Amino acid sequence: MADSGAARRRTGEDSATGDPQAPHQRRRATGLVELDSLIHHRMRLGIVSALAANESLSFNELKALLRTTDGNLSVHARKLEEAQYLTCSKRFEARRPHTEYRLTATGRRALQRYLDHMEAIIDVTRLGMDR
Numbered sequence: 001m002a003d004s005g006a007a008r009r010r011t012g013e014d015s016a017t018g019d020p021q022a023p024h025q026r027r028r029a030t031g032l033v034e035l036d037s038l039i040h041h042r043m044r045l046g047i048v049s050a051l052a053a054n055e056s057l058s059f060n061e062l063k064a065l066l067r068t069t070d071g072n073l074s075v076h077a078r079k080l081e082e083a084q085y086l087t088c089s090k091r092f093e094a095r096r097p098h099t100e101y102r103l104t105a106t107g108r109r110a111l112q113r114y115l116d117h118m119e120a121i122i123d124v125t126r127l128g129m130d131r
Contacts, residue, residue, distance in 0.1 A: 035114065035117055035118070036110055036113065036114045036117075038079065038080070038083055038085070038110075039085075039110055039111060039114045040114070041076070043066065043068060043072060043073075043076045044076045044079065044080055045114075046065075046066045047062060047066065047073075047076060047077060047080060047086070047101070048080065048085060048086070048103060048107055048110075048111050049111070050062060050065055050066070051086060051101055051102065051103035051107070052103055052108060052111055055102070056100050056101060056102045057100070057101055058098060058099060058100050058101075059073065059077075059098075059099035059100075059101070062077075062101065077101060080107065083106075083107075083110075084104055084106045084107070085103070085104060085106055085107030085110055086101050086102060086103050086104055086107050087101065087102050087104055088100070088101055089102075
C-alpha cells in the first residue's frame with residue numbers, strides 16, 4: 001500500500017489538515033491547528049511582515065531593518081523562498097550584486113492566517129483573564 005503521507009509531502013499538501021495552502025501548519029491531537037512554524041520564527045516573521053508593508057525590499061534594506069547579519073538573513077530568506085512565501089531577484093547595479101525580495105500571494109495568505117490565528121489566541125487569553 002502506498003504511503004499517503006509521502007504523497008502529500010510531494011504535492012505540498014499538509015498531512016494534518018489536508019490543506020495544500022498550509023504546509024507548515026499541523027493539527028494537534030486536540031484538533032487545534034498550531035501556528036505556522038515557518039512564519040512563527042522571529043526572523044522569518046520579521047521578513048514577511050516587512051515585505052507585507054512594502055512592495056519590495058533589497059537585501060541590505062531588510063538586513064538593516066531587522067538588524068541581522070548577512071548569513072542569518074540569507075538562511076531565513078531562503079527557507080521562505082523554498083516555501084514560495086517570497087521571491088528573490090538578483091541583478092547587478094554598477095557591477096555590484098543587488099538582491100530584491102517580494103512577498104508572494106502564498107506568503108501573504110500565510111501571514112494573514114498566522115495573524116488571524118494569533119488574534120484568536122489573544123482573544124481566548126483575554127477572555128480567560130476576565131474570569
